[in-house]
Amino acid sequence: MGILARPGSSVQAICDAAIYSELAGRPDEDVVLLIALSRVLGEGQVASWTFPRDPAIVATARTLAERQSASWSLSELALTTELVVSELVTNAIRYAGGTVQLRLIRDRALICEVTDRNPAAPHLRHPRTTDEGGRGLLLVAQLTDRWGTRHTGDGKAIWAEQPLSDGPSTPTPHPDG
Structure with missing residues (x-):
């Protein structure tokens, strides 16, 4: 055509x-x-980091996310962004092999995306009060407007979206589908 x-x-x-x-x-x-x-995002709208599979990098990922939020004048989203980054990066390190990539995308919403090499999609769990784990993705879902997952060539990407204003957000098409 x-x-x-x-x-x-x-x-x-x-x-x-x-x-x-x-x-x-x-x-x-x-x-x-x-x-x-579709449209192309500007260079200043995307921040990206690649980390080794090491639990010690979670603190570094949180710090980088906080600094990027401040540089985009989104300090009011910094705490939630740090929590989302912490949960998604921790899960990627725990359940996937290889490196972990973190991307923050500032568009009509702030998107936090973590890519790893495990193709298995995560499942939202509703843990009992006595369970030791299983709350990470539930927290991400409760703190953000939307979240989702997509398959990549060698794994998956999990993303979560926060609105940039206090008003109701308009669904933003994810930049990669």
Whole structure:
């Protein structure tokens, strides 16, 4: 479909062209059309660090997240961001092999993303009061607007999103899908 390669086309124009031109002669075929608008983030909107699989780096990850929050003038989100970073990085170290990558993305929301080499998706647990663990992802889910996971070529990424204002947030498409 040539329309998909044309820069500057609106989503509506792409849909109209695909349906009325490209697919018009195929009435017997079932078609599903999914169009997503993407954009490139600026260099100053993404901070990224790669860490060895070592429990000692969790404190370093928290410190870097706090400093980045301050540099983006998001100090009001620093405490929550540090907690989210701590939980996600700790889980990546505990359950995955290899290095761990932390990315903070400042867009319409603040996204904290941790990538590791374990392809297994995490499960939100509801631990009993006597359980020793299992609260990390539950805390992340309660402290952030949204969270999710996606598979990567050699593992997964878990992300959590915080709104940048006190008002209700508009869902932000995750930059990588």
